Amino acid sequence: MKKTFDFDTIIIGSGIAGASAALSVARLAGIDKLLKTDKAFKSSPKIALVEKGKWGGSSLNASDVPRHALLNFSHLLSEARAGARFGLSTGSLRYNFPTALNWRTLAVRRSGANSKKPFESANLLCVPGSASFLSPYEIAVGDKVLAAKKFIIATGGKPDFGEISGLAETSCLTPDAAWNLSRPPKSVFVVGAGSTGCELASFFAELGSTVVLGESKGSLLPREDEEIGKILGSYFERELGIKLLTQSTVVAVEPVENGLKKVLFKRGGREKSVTVEAVVLATGSRPEVESLSLDNAGVKYTRSGISVDSLLRTSMKHIFAVGDCTDAAESSAERAAYEGALAAANLFSRQKNLKNYDGFVRLTETFPAVASAGLTENDCIKQGIKVKKAVLPLSAVSAANTSDFRYGLVKLLADEKGKLLGGTLVCPGADLAIGEIAVAVRHKFSATQLASTPHVSSSWSELVHLAARILAT
Secondary structure, three states: OOOOOEEEEEEEOOOOHHHHHHHHHHHHEEEEEEEHHOOHHHHOOHHHHEOOOOHHHHHOOOOHHHHHHHHHHHHHHHHHHHHHHOOOOOOOOOHHHHHHHHHHHHHHHOOOOOOOHHHHOOEEEEOOOOOOEEOOOOOOOEEEEEEEEEEEEOOOOOEOOOEEEEEHHOOOEHHHHHOOOOOOOOOOEEOOOOOOHHHHHHHHOOOOEEEEEEEEOOOOOOOHHHHHHHHHHHHHHHHHHHHEEOEEEEEEEEHHHHHEEEEEEEEEOEEEEEOOOOOEEEEEEEEEHHHOHHHHHHOOEEEEOOOOOOOOOOOOOOOEOOOHHHOOOOOOOHHHHHHHHHHHHHOOOOOOOOOOOOOOEEEOOOEEEEEEEEEEHHHHHHHHEEEEEEEEEEHOOOOHHHHOOOOEEEEEEEEOEEEEEEEOOOOOEEHHHHHHHHHHOOOOOOOOHHHHHOOOOOOHHHHHHHHHHHHHO
């Protein structure tokens, strides 16, 4: 091992978690102050950021930002078509997909995708290439050996296709690839009905594709309570024409003539098949850790990811890990950014901060949107927490009548003392209305406090008000 260090801190990965960590480290390390007092820092930044792909990671370049842009487009198209019942003339409504793709590209560029500028402006040294540990304090990046006192690993995740056979012989799509198709397929089978699978299914259905959505569990969005997936499934079937195959396990994909694919699945003890033009594997992801040679660093990990403690430290106290590369049960862009900043704070602060995920939001950007914060009823049952709940349909508020939309609900949970534990909204604008539930859960508000908060009576947020009033009585 080198006797001296090239860097104080090296961050591996520039996605949401890594970018948050890197920029936070730069700020907390007081780079500007160091530049004024030590001439060596002017030519040799003491913080390095390593990236093997595009700067900004998958979120900016391939998944989150392109997904947001294209879902905005498809939802707008779907709502415009539905406007006929209000008197809009929609009979000749059409769309130009290449123009939509140009919009997606512009949105990605505006978001700063594949740009080193934010990092270089913070005086970080950007090192392209794949990193692997040589020792607890050294990594190799190409033919370079870099040594540092501290590390933050933020290498993210990669698709996990499970036990499906035939994938090597059949050109199936990852979610990232599906968001970058040059045209919508005429027919598509989406494997997996979590958030990503539901978003993809709604996107293609809104553009006119014939969509089949397969899920091994009994309802859509299996992370949420059962009634949430059922109400979204009802909208998918009745309004978008999506074929739902719950309790169906995809076992194989086979190529057939004319570029089509046959999807074989088991349902009710019988094997069945569907032939489609495209297959998207929204089967989840697993941590990207194999290429890191973590054994050389003494960092403990499993197939589920790198093990971290409540401070986000690995088994080696000078090495932290954040985001999808860890063994956390859940992940999201918001959690990744939070973890990156928290790890940076714990690297430099004597006052250590424990990770706290209370009130973090889960969002599925379908129409209607599904947004949740805090615990679900299933979570409470598993933890042995006795709860009071209030569940109201959209028809309980005037917005359902003025919008002529009734697919959705609100569900609020409180403990026996009335403290709010979690909530879910299925409605247009759920991503905005969920904020107050997240605040209430994170800061341990009571249902009475939430119920006493003024709300706009003609908005979807009135659902939260009415549900809180029921819990408060």
